[in-house]
Amino acid sequence: MTKSVAAPQAKGKSAEDKIFGANNRATALAEQLGADKVINGTVGSILDEDGNLVMLDVVQKAYKALTPKEIVAYAPIQGYPDYLEAVIDQCFGESRPEGYIRACATSGGSGVLHHVIHNYSEWGDDILTSDWHWGAYNSMCTDNGRHLREFELIGPDGKFNLESFKANVTDMVAKQYNTVIIINSPANNPTGFALSSEDWDHVLAFLKDVVNGKDKNIILVSDVAYLDYSGEKQECRKFFKKFGNLPSNILVVVAYTCSKGFTMYGQRMGAMICVTSSKDVADEFVAINQYTSRATWSNSNSAAMKAMVNICKDPKKVAELDAERAEYLELIKERADLFMKEAKECGLKYLPYLSGFFITIPMEGSQKVCDLMEKEHIFLVPLGKGIRLAVCSVSKKKIAGLAAKIKAAVEATGAKQ
């Protein structure tokens, strides 16, 4: 018998990460054959047209300017006050919602989700998200004895499936004290889908109604990891305004990260930002999440916070940042447009993509298709109901012709679209 000393609730946990696995194989093959011979569509980071990982110039300069103290001093557990201010400003832009807004530093967006699950749901609870979601949400729930439940994101009409959302929330509110809901929009990973302004109005009106007069709470997590590449700076932020003036038993937590917007992926820097109409709930938010930070990772990366602050306090640098982001937003759009155009031409279906790092090709039998593509040195991420293509990291040259190759592999393997 296999020996084990893990606690009962921790026994048997393991995960082969399909994304890192495919990426490792792609990288190894590229070293062997040359990078031009391999298409690696697995990486969730921006690569330029030559295949190099992009670190924004303004961010590189900010890192070079850091003092030893800024790099290695212990930061306060909640985060440096100027970082927390900068984060709130960067996140909301001109669409800062009304209410009590507070922030706590976290380890990227992942850290936000961990803290929300840990502090706002109970062992055994369901956590709701859409069927199209980032795989790590599952690990976060499983590791903490929660169960990830899915509503259907996109209805048969290609629009947000409000009915599926309502049915799931209604059922959860009936059963649980708190209902934690994670909505990754705009630029949903893995589809590029987003809720429209009207979708948000319907969602929020429904949420108000469903807990009205009840001793039940909704914790709405707005995961905006890809926000800065989802459209014009102020336009794509307008939905944030809707988070103001909600009843006190609806707490909005925005999962903000510097990973994408500042290309600081490996620095592990993010923040959880609350929006609430109740001062008590805001105070509690800081108290319990700061407590959990102390008990989990202690303080956060000082250098990353200081680099971010040094950019944000200087309007010239912010302008430089915005210009660089706009450039990469445009590049990703060109890649995505090219893929979608060719997909239409060859009759390959894809899910409604508006913006973001990924496009999803829906199908049954994605693993077989990905396996076959790998023989042609093309690496994509197989999902339960489709294939994820990272348009953030594949050059236009390599995108050209890719839709037809996927279409051929779908037909060769008998996968159903």
Place this chain on the structure above:
Amino acid sequence: MTKSVAAPQAKGKSAEDKIFGANNRATALAEQLGADKVINGTVGSILDEDGNLVMLDVVQKAYKALTPKEIVAYAPIQGYPDYLEAVIDQCFGESRPEGYIRACATSGGSGVLHHVIHNYSEWGDDILTSDWHWGAYNSMCTDNGRHLREFELIGPDGKFNLESFKANVTDMVAKQYNTVIIINSPANNPTGFALSSEDWDHVLAFLKDVVNGKDKNIILVSDVAYLDYSGEKQECRKFFKKFGNLPSNILVVVAYTCSKGFTMYGQRMGAMICVTSSKDVADEFVAINQYTSRATWSNSNSAAMKAMVNICKDPKKVAELDAERAEYLELIKERADLFMKEAKECGLKYLPYLSGFFITIPMEGSQKVCDLMEKEHIFLVPLGKGIRLAVCSVSKKKIAGLAAKIKAAVEATGAKQ
């Protein structure tokens, strides 16, 4: 009534961190009066004789040499393989124990403790440590529904209190499936105490005996945060050898951190290293802890790992590192020796200090004494049963005369020593 939307288990958590609180007051006063007018004995980082935070030269150079990719690329969840090798080598030196040794990257030493508590104990369990311990251990237990239980570290004879240790472990093993024990030695925070070679022999012989033939496990966490300032490099590591060849139901997890040894405090970089005689237990260690990392903070700080590796793979840089550490070990020793000499002269009791960042002055009534000292612009950390003085951060000039001032405050407040 105060509004709350936290889950039941999370309600009411909050902590004013006494260490950060006192440090903030000291810093504010120093800005007002000048640094030479304030003694700040709260900071757990090395400050030089001029009061500046030390970042080792070799570490500064390693940071300057980092490439953009090294700074911002996503690292593997477990950590870069070369980092994990470097960590094991740096930790054990010439005293690598026999058995299966594996490592996972963590957010400092704090991250190690979080993962061990999360994966090797159950909700409701007791976790054992010594009465003299780092305050954050309490938060880590409380935040995860565990209870921190204390054995008496130092007996009336000034030596390790084996009997108290045995009694507590025996009781816990009778009641729990897993008994997690945290021993912070050498250079215990807050006392500077360490278990002797014989103490370790007695501890390990007893642990083997207490779970012999039982379906019960011991998880022994060896917290060595201050290892690199605890004595001659190879000499202070010799006890690690004893962790080899233990039965498979005793798992040793070394809590390793780059915070002190590499002065990378704010970079949040550490590792959990297992030592076990069972390959299954080692495989499980990586699987479940990697899983929890993915579900908690995702991957770790790429820059910090690469900076550490770039030093460790170059013997010249390691020699430079060792020389710098030896210099600060000597400086801290001189400060501690001066304090202890003066304490003896004025009859101020202190706990047996061998090495490390802190000296503890035991007493009842520590809060009153610290409050009085603050009026003289001297900031120390009040603990439940004493006062902690950070000899890592107070210059010799400021140490001179400090013991007598504390003695006077003890007498003025009527505190009992």
